Amino acid sequence: MKKFALISVSDKTGIAEFAKNLVELNYSILATGNTAKLIKENGVECTEISDVTNFPEVFNGRVKTLHPLIFGGILFRRDHQNDIDEAGSNKINPIDIVCVNLYPFPKVVNNAEIELQTKIENIDIGGPSLIRAAAKNYKYVSVLTNPNQYDNFIEDLKNDKLSVETRTKLASEAFAHTSFYDTIIADFFETQFELPKDHFRANLPKTKELRYGENPHQKAYIYGDFEKHYEVLHGKELSYNNIIDLHAAVELVKELDEYSCAIIKHTNPCGAATSQSVLSAYEKALSCDPTSSFGGIVAFNNKVDKEIAEKLNEIFLEIITAPDFDDDAMEILQKKKNRRLVKFNRNDGSDKFIIKNIPGGLIIQDKDNSTLADSELKLVTERNYSEEEFKDLKFAWIICKHVKSNAIVYVKDQKAIGVGAGQMSRIDSSKIAAIKAKEFGHDLNGAVAASDAFFPFPDGVIEITSHGITSIVQPGGSVRDDEVIKTANEKNISMVFTGIRNFKH
Numbered sequence: 079m080k081k082f083a084l085i086s087v088s089d090k091t092g093i094a095e096f097a098k099n100l101v102e103l104n105y106s107i108l109a110t111g112n113t114a115k116l117i118k119e120n121g122v123e124c125t126e127i128s129d130v131t132n133f134p135e136v137f138n139g140r141v142k143t144l145h146p147l148i149f150g151g152i153l154f155r156r157d158h159q160n161d162i163d164e165a166g167s168n169k170i171n172p173i174d175i176v177c178v179n180l181y182p183f184p185k186v187v188n189n190a191e192i193e194l195q196t197k198i199e200n201i202d203i204g205g206p207s208l209i210r211a212a213a214k215n216y217k218y219v220s221v222l223t224n225p226n227q228y229d230n231f232i233e234d235l236k237n238d239k240l241s242v243e244t245r246t247k248l249a250s251e252a253f254a255h256t257s258f259y260d261t262i263i264a265d266f267f268e269t270q271f272e273l274p275k276d277h278f279r280a281n282l283p284k285t286k287e288l289r290y291g292e293n294p295h296q297k298a299y300i301y302g303d304f305e306k307h308y309e310v311l312h313g314k315e316l317s318y319n320n321i322i323d324l325h326a327a328v329e330l331v332k333e334l335d336e337y338s339c340a341i342i343k344h345t346n347p348c349g350a351a352t353s354q355s356v357l358s359a360y361e362k363a364l365s366c367d368p369t370s371s372f373g374g375i376v377a378f379n380n381k382v383d384k385e386i387a388e389k390l391n392e393i394f395l396e397i398i399t400a401p402d403f404d405d406d407a408m409e410i411l412q413k414k415k416n417r418r419l420v421k422f423n424r425n426d427g428s429d430k431f432i433i434k435n436i437p438g439g440l441i442i443q444d445k446d447n448s449t450l451a452d453s454e455l456k457l458v459t460e461r462n463y464s465e466e467e468f469k470d471l472k473f474a475w476i477i478c479k480h481v482k483s484n485a486i487v488y489v490k491d492q493k494a495i496g497v498g499a500g501q502m503s504r505i506d507s508s509k510i511a512a513i514k515a516k517e518f519g520h521d522l523n524g525a526v527a528a529s530d531a532f533f534p535f536p537d538g539v540i541e542i543t544s545h546g547i548t549s550i551v552q553p554g555g556s557v558r559d560d561e562v563i564k565t566a567n568e569k570n571i572s573m574v575f576t577g578i579r580n581f582k583h
Contacts, residue, residue, distance in 0.1 A: 082151065083175035084127070085117070086110040086143060086205065088182055091225040094120035096177065099232045105175065110142045111135055143204040152176060152211045156218045176212035177222040180205040180255075184262050194270070201263055206256045216249035217242060223255040257281055278442060280433075291318045306423075311403065312411070313418035320375070320418065324397055327377035328422050329429075330480040334379060334473075339363040340480075342375045346500070349374075350477050351493035357386045362493040367514055368393075375399065379424065382407045448578050450475055455551070456575045458563050463549045463572040466491075467526055471551040471574060474528035479580040485530040486511045488522060488547065495520035504529065508541045515545075522546040530580045532556040536565035543569040553579040 083105045087093050090113065097107050097117045107124035109117055114126045128134050131145040143149075151173035154161040165172070181202040186192050212221035220240065222231060227248065234240045261281040268275050282301035291298035298318040308324065310316060316324070327342040334340070334352050339359040341349035348370035351362030356378055364371055372393055378400040382390075387407035390398055395417060401424040403411070411419055429445050450472060457463070463471060474489035481487060482500035486507040489495065496515030498507030508527075515522055523546035532555045533539060539562055542550060554575030556562060566573040 080171060081105045082108055082171055082173045083177065084108045084143075084148070084152070084173050084208070085124075085177045086113050086127075086208065087177065087179045088202075088205075089179050089225060090116055092228050093117070093177075093225070094122060096225075096228045096232065097122045097124065099235075100175065103232075103235050108148075108173070111139065140203070143208055146170070148173070149207070149211055152208065152219055153215050155215070172218075173212075174218065175220045175222070176208055178205050178208045178212075179223050179225075180209075180259055183259065187262060187266050197266070202259070206259065209252045209256050213249035213252040216245045218245075220245050221248050221252045223248075223252050227251075254281075258283065278440065288318050289315065308399075308423075309421040311408070311419040311421055313397075314416050316397075316418060316420075320397060323375045324377075324399060324420060326480065327375045327397075328399060330477070331377040331379045332424065333476050333479075336380050338379050340377045341366075341371045342377070343370050343373075346481055347477055347494060347497060349494060352473060353492065356380050356383065357389060360386055360389060362491075365518065365520075366494045366497070367518060369518075371395075377422075382411075384410065387411050446479065446580060446582075448479070448580065450576055450578065454576060454578075456554070456577070457572065458554070458559075458575050459566045459571065459573045461567070461570055461572045463526075463574065467549045467572065470526040471528070471549055474526055475551050475576065475580075478528035478530050479582070481530065481582065483530055483581045483583060485528075485580075485582065486542070487528045488512070488515055488520075488525045488545075489528070490520070490522075490525040495525060496522070504531070504533065504538050505541055508538060512545045524548055526550065528552070530582065532559070532579070533562045534558065536561050538562075539565045539569065539571075539573075543571055547571065549573070551576060553577060555579070 081104060083100050085093065085097060085107060086109060093113065094117055100107060101122055107117060108127050108130060109124045110127055114124050117124045127143055127148060131147050133145060135142045147170055150165060150168065150170040154165045154170060156172065181200045183200040186197050186200050209221055209223060212219045222228065234244060258281045261279045265279060267273065284299050284301050286300040288298040288300065290296055323342050323345055326345040327340050330347060330350065331338055331340040337354065337356050337359045338352040340347055341363050349363035349366035351359050353359040353362055373396055375397040376395050381402040381404060382398065382400045383404050384406035387410040391410060397418040397420055398411060399420040399422055401422060403419060432443050432445055434441050469492060470489045473492050474487050477489065477494050478485050478487045481497060484501050484504045484507045486498040486504065487494055488511050496511035498511035501507040501510065512522060525547055526549040527542050527547045529552040532553050534556050535558060539550065549572040551574050554577060563573065
């Protein structure tokens with residue numbers, strides 16, 4: 079009995095060689111128009127599917143393979159006598175190999191220069207149907223959807239090692255392939271036509287297995303196009319914790335004015351500053367807590383140059399990340415082999431959601447993209463803030479947004495000088511921030527404070543002002559706001575409300 083393989087591919091990488099190998103293994107090739115043309119041009123014999131079905135490709139190729147002689151050849155069960163009899167009586171030949179990949183809808187969908195109808199025309203119909211039919215009948219049919227599968231598959235065929243386990247694996251990859259494709263189409267239609275999103279879809283390819291997760295006994299993987307947004311220029315492989323901290327650092331520094339630096343440890347900033355140069359910003363950020371900064375992640379929102387590179391080499395840092403590095407800086411920083419140098423896409427705004435798993439599903443929220451306009455700051459005290467305090471209040475508010483709750487941040491001269499993070503009590507966060515500031519010689523007199531949420535009682539204001547703080551920015555909204563404002567007036571400080579809470583759990 080003749081053996082048939084069907085080939086219909088959009089990505090034609092390696093397809094002529096693949097077809098040639100199949101012919102040498104006594105397979106007859108069936109192919110659609112452009113695929114058949116390429117195969118023939120490479121000296122490989124094949125039959126066009128329209129010659130099998132005796133029906134032409136119609137509607138500019140919209141219909142090519144949707145025919146019982148094709149789908150019957152894929153789907154009939156080789157060990158079911160009734161299927162065998164029906165195949166014989168209807169002159170259906172078995173198709174044992176289906177090699178299909180799809181129109182490039184995922185590549186064109188986000189291209190603003192391509193018109194809507196062209197995008198629609200790049201939605202494949204027959205391809206997914208062929209793939210799903212072959213995958214469903216995996217006991218008898220091999221389905222290939224990616225050129226990187228070809229070599230191993232041919233090797234198995236040549237050595238007569240093609241097993242049902244291999245076909246099962248190929249079928250699983252095929253269903254994942256069409257699922258990924260359909261997800262992109264569904265998301266596109268919901269966005270394009272402003273339809274309700276009643277389902278959350280996450281169907282990303284696994285791109286990397288990490289050495290381990292948060293701890294050595296946990297496995298970890300990267301799914302999606304992380305490397306599109308972060309490019310590792312030097313150093314050993316990023317770990318799970320590195321990636322989480324790296325992204326936290328970049329998210330913070332992208333919100334700050336040039337020139338700015340943020341130093342992150344366990345997703346919390348242990349230093350952040352804005353200044354007149356990259357070097358000055360780093361020195362100010364480092365001064366906040368040089369002990370915690372050791373082994374941390376340092377992020378800049380400007381190019382790293384030779385001058386700052388020499389300074390960075392003075393202590394151990396896990397990762398240095400920036401929008402760019404000049405050649406001299408790279409030469410200096412690469413002297414430490416294990417330190418990672420990572421370039422990030424400064425204009426990237428791809429994060430839309432914060433996702434966490436819960437029993438039975440996921441809990442999803444919008445990313446906290448809140449910003450604070452000057453007009454939104456509401457002065458609620460008798461004492462007004464100075465121009466310098468106003469700058470520091472806005473800076474402190476941004477830093478506080480990126481600190482785990484309960485969060486208190488002290489700022490002076492556009493640099494964080496004390497950070498209290500992740501405490502069960504806001505009072506404790508206030509105390510810790512002061513302890514850290516004093517430990518490293520910072521003068522809290524005249525500094526400002528930011529709180530990520532309102533003060534439920536006046537005691538938080540009392541604690542903060544006891545260290546010399548002269549102005550506080552906080553969301554407001556407590557049932558005891560009047561008492562808190564009264565205390566602020568008694569302490570002769572200024573206080574502004576934002577109306578925005580920035581919890582970070």
